[in-house]
Amino acid sequence: MRSAPVTIKDIARALNISISTVSRALRGMPEIHADTRAAVMRLAEELDYQPNQLAKNLLKSRTRTIGVIVPNLSYYYFSAMLNSIEEAAMQAGYSVLVCQSNESYLREATHIQNLLRSQVEGFIISLSRDTDNCEHVERLVRKGVPVVLFDRYSDTIAADKVIVNNHDAAFNATMHLLNNGCQRLAVLAGPPQLLISNERLAGYRAALASAGIAENKAYVLHCDFTPERTRLQTTALMKLPEPPDGLLTISDRIAFTALFALKERGVRVPDDLLVVSFNNEPLCDFLSPSLSSVSQPIQEMGMETVRLLLRQIEATDTDTYVPETKVMGTELVIRESSQKR
Template sequence: MKNTPVTIKDIARSLNISISTVSRALRGMPEIHPDTRNAVLKLAEELDYQPNQLAKNLAKSRTKTIGVIVPNLSYYYFSAMLNSIEEAALQAGYSVLVCQTNESYLREITNIQNLMRSQVEGFIISLSRDTDNYEHVERLVRKNIPLVLFDRYAESINVSKVIVDNHAAAFKATEHLIENGCRRIGFLAGPTQLVLSNQRIAGYKAALEKHDLWAGDKYVFHCDYTTESAIMQTLAMMSLPQPPDGVVIISDRMAFSAMYAMNQKGIRIPDDVAIVSFNNEPVSALFSPTLTSINQPIQEMGTEAVRLLLRELDAVDENVPKETKVMETQLMVRGSSLRK
């Protein structure tokens, strides 16, 4: 059962001022003393106050703006996804305001607050690496603000999502290594709280179990999506008494760091260790050796995210059924996984 919504009357009673004063303070009227206005705004935020008329006002005077929040635009995946989202939004008559969290949970909260002040009509979000508390996202859901999550998401949040079948993709990547003669296969994963990473670990494990090669978690190492962490974890993995002869890596960016670390240690790719990763960045085909990678349909994912958001923005009924769109991936085989 939802809590009773906070009203202007509740704020006025708490501060011992008139309802009309609260109303004018919330609307930023100049005749209200700054101290009073700040007190009203502070309490309104603490009580999670949401004007009942917001949706009606936006319907009468819509901003036609979507807020997009991504972990980092220096990642190829997210910059390419943004291009797709923006193109689809523009075709629908919407503009896009973009924020990046730089993998920070606190910055993610700030981004949402800033975009709300800009009166975006809805959000498309990929959660940061550090996000393990979803109250700020759940607040959007409680306020019936249209929201679509993509790539990095939380299963507990009841919103529409656009994702790939991470389990199937990792299974495919792992089985490819097995078919190329690998028998001790490691996984360089992402942070432990990341749903996407855990789904890929499960797919990797399922493939090994199918071929009776599962050796427990000793070959699973976690990095935090930084170059330094990927290098350190790769060196730790390759220093095992029986190091892996194949490695599945959470992303191409981390794979490039892992390959650098292996080259520094004189480990030959793919002769000593074969590698498969995810995202199929354009530079993967230019690296030496070229990198085998899982391709995700980024263009289609961005278009689908916008479609799902517009479906809610244009709906008369706020209770639009939520939809999870699961996209298929493709294994792009190149030199890093083809052992002689």
């Protein structure tokens, strides 16, 4: 349940002063005693009061504009999601303002403020790699601003979410590698604070446990999605006394760099090492060998994020709104990289 936005009436009541005094104190009028002004400002900060009541006004405004914040549009997944979101929004009579966080928490928070000033009616957000404090998004939710998270999300935010079952998808991908003969299975995961990476890592570990294989911590590495880091980590894996014979990566862009690094070292895929990845980018079909990858229903996910956001925007009783988490299915698309010749 969402809390109602704090008003100057609430502040006046709490401090036992008049509404007009609170209003003048918030505007910094000189006739208000310094102690009174300090008390008003302190309580306004504690209660997260927004002087212009922008969040409240957003629920009434009809700019018919949606703010979308994604980590990076150079990633196939997010550009494809944006296409789906924009199409669904346009069909509903809404336009889209798009911002890229470039994997930066600070940029993400700044974009939220800029989009609020543009009076968007709601937000569709996929969190950045560096976001480990979600207060900037939680504040939106507390104020009743419509928010939908997709793909990269936080379970601490009480907002609508559109995600896939990352645990089961990684479990099935790992079992596929194990069933094709892998015994020393490594994983290139994402940053430790990224929830979807941890969910996929948990699926990998569950598959190993199901197969009775003890986890080797040397086979678990965390990438930051940069090619430089991925290349170094892939090389480090193959320099181990017992290098892995199978590799799970949590995204295709990590896999693409890993495949390049493997080729540099003369490691043959799939003869020496089997590889499975996530996102099923179109390029997977055109690599040699072609890359096995988990496919997500991007078109349907984009449409679902817009549906959930519009449901919030059009809700008549926001105080009783119950957030929904929509979990979509995935499919492992098997290609040459994960099958022994």
